[in-house]
Amino acid sequence: MRRATARHISDTCSFDRLSSRPPLSLLFSRGARPSIWVPAPARYSSTKNSSTKPSAAPARRSVVPPPPPPGITELADAVQARRKKLLSNDGIPPLQETIDALYLCRKAANALHVKLENAEAQFRASASRLALLGAERTGSQLPMDAKLQEAVNTVSYAAYTIITNPKIEMRADLLGLYVQIQHQLGRPESLPTVLRLYAAKPKPVDKDGKVQLVRQNPNSPSKAVEVDAADLALRTAIEAKHLDSALGIIEASYCTKAFKRQKLLKHATPPFIALATLPFSIYGLSTAYALYCQNTMDVMTATAICCVGITGYFLSVGSLGMIAKLSYKEQMRRVTWTPGTPLRYRWLREEERAALDAVACAWGFKEEFRHGEETGADWEGLKEYMGYRQMLLDRVEFMRGMS
Numbered sequence: 001m002r003r004a005t006a007r008h009i010s011d012t013c014s015f016d017r018l019s020s021r022p023p024l025s026l027l028f029s030r031g032a033r034p035s036i037w038v039p040a041p042a043r044y045s046s047t048k049n050s051s052t053k054p055s056a057a058p059a060r061r062s063v064v065p066p067p068p069p070p071g072i073t074e075l076a077d078a079v080q081a082r083r084k085k086l087l088s089n090d091g092i093p094p095l096q097e098t099i100d101a102l103y104l105c106r107k108a109a110n111a112l113h114v115k116l117e118n119a120e121a122q123f124r125a126s127a128s129r130l131a132l133l134g135a136e137r138t139g140s141q142l143p144m145d146a147k148l149q150e151a152v153n154t155v156s157y158a159a160y161t162i163i164t165n166p167k168i169e170m171r172a173d174l175l176g177l178y179v180q181i182q183h184q185l186g187r188p189e190s191l192p193t194v195l196r197l198y199a200a201k202p203k204p205v206d207k208d209g210k211v212q213l214v215r216q217n218p219n220s221p222s223k224a225v226e227v228d229a230a231d232l233a234l235r236t237a238i239e240a241k242h243l244d245s246a247l248g249i250i251e252a253s254y255c256t257k258a259f260k261r262q263k264l265l266k267h268a269t270p271p272f273i274a275l276a277t278l279p280f281s282i283y284g285l286s287t288a289y290a291l292y293c294q295n296t297m298d299v300m301t302a303t304a305i306c307c308v309g310i311t312g313y314f315l316s317v318g319s320l321g322m323i324a325k326l327s328y329k330e331q332m333r334r335v336t337w338t339p340g341t342p343l344r345y346r347w348l349r350e351e352e353r354a355a356l357d358a359v360a361c362a363w364g365f366k367e368e369f370r371h372g373e374e375t376g377a378d379w380e381g382l383k384e385y386m387g388y389r390q391m392l393l394d395r396v397e398f399m400r401g402m403s
Helices: 006-020 040-051 072-087 095-126 129-138 146-163 172-185 191-200 227-239 243-253 257-292 299-326 343-348 350-363 377-388
Strands: 203-207 210-214 335-337 391-393
Touching: 072 095, 072 146, 095 146, 095 172, 146 172, 146 191, 172 191, 172 227, 191 227, 191 243, 227 243, 227 350, 243 350, 243 377, 257 299, 257 343, 299 343, 335 350, 343 350, 350 377, 350 391, 377 391
Parallel strands: none
Antiparallel strands: 203 210, 335 391
16 A cells, blocks of 8 residues: 655645635625525515504404484384274274375385385495395395384284275275385285285175175176286285295286176277177168169169178278287287187286286396296296296297297
8 A cells, every 4th residue: 555645645634624614705805795685474574563563354344234214113103003093993994094094004105115225225335246146136135124124014014904904895995005005115925815805805884883794706897906006016026026926916916707807898898889880880881882872783782782892891801900919929028828829818818928927027037148048946836837827938939049
C-alpha cells in the first residue's frame, strides 16, 4: 500500500475546512437579506386584525310574517257582534237585517283583503325566489300574522253561519254577497257546499208563530246558480290553487239540471218561438208574392211553388248554420269534446267545458309549447275526471304543431 505524501495530506485537510464552512451568499459583497414572504392565510389574518376587529359569522335570516296591521281586531269583533244579534231572533230575521249583516261582512272582507295584499307584498320582498315559486306551484298559503289569520277566519265563519242558518232564506242576492266575501278573503273551501245548499235548502215560513221549513225542488230553473256568481266562485278557487273546491264548484253550478233548464228557457225559447211561427210567415210571404208579384200562374200554384222554395231555403241554410254554431271550436283551448258527443249536449254543457278548460289552463304549464308534458297525481286525476264527463284534455290533433 502506498503511503500518502505530505502534500496529499495538506490538500485533504484544506478541502475539509472548505466543506465545513457555511455556503456563500449570492451577493458576495453584502450579507443575505431575511425573507419577507408570509403564507396567504397568515397574511390575510394579519391584515384583517390590523384593520378591523373580527366579528361573528352572520346568522341565517329566517322569514317571519309581518306584524298585524291595526284595526283588524275591531273589524272581527264588529262582525261577530252583528252575527250574534242577527241569529238571536226566535223567528225569521228580517231580510234587510240579513243583507246589512252580509254587507258588513263584505266591508270587513274588503278591508282585510287590502291588509292581506300588504302582508303578502312584505313577505315576497323578504322571502327567496325559490320559496315563492314553490308556494305558487303547490298552492300553499303564505305565512301571515296570527291575529290577521284569526280575523280572516272570524269573518269567513260569520258569513258562513249567516248564509247557512235554517231560519234565513237562501236568495240569489245573498249568495252573490257570500261569494264576494269569500273571494276577498281567498277562502274557496266552503263555496261548493253553499252552492249546493242554494238549490236544496228548505225555505223558512212563519206559520202560527212557528218557523216551518218547506222543501224546495232543486231541479227547478229558479234554483240555478247565476253565471256571474259561479264564475266568481271558480275564479276564487283557481286563485287559491284549490283543485277540489274548483271541481266542486263546477259540479254544484254548471252541472246541475236546474242550470241546464234555465239555459233552455233563456236561450232556446226565442229560437223555438221563431221556428214555430216560421210556417205562417212563409205562407204569408208566398201568398203576397202570388197575388202581387206574378201574373203567369194561378194564385194556388204560385203560392205552393213559393212555399216550397222558401221552406227549402230556410231548412238548408238554417240547418247548416245550426251545425256550424254548435260545432264551433275556436273558444276551446285545452279541453275538447270526445268524438261522437251529440251537438245538443255540447251546447247545453258548454259552460261546464269552459270552466274545466279554465281549470286545466290554471293548473298546467303556461307555455303553449309545453302543453301535454304535465305529470303528477292531480293532473292524471283531472284527465280521468274529464274523460268521465265526455271530454278530452290535450287532444293530440288539436295541439300546436300536431295538425
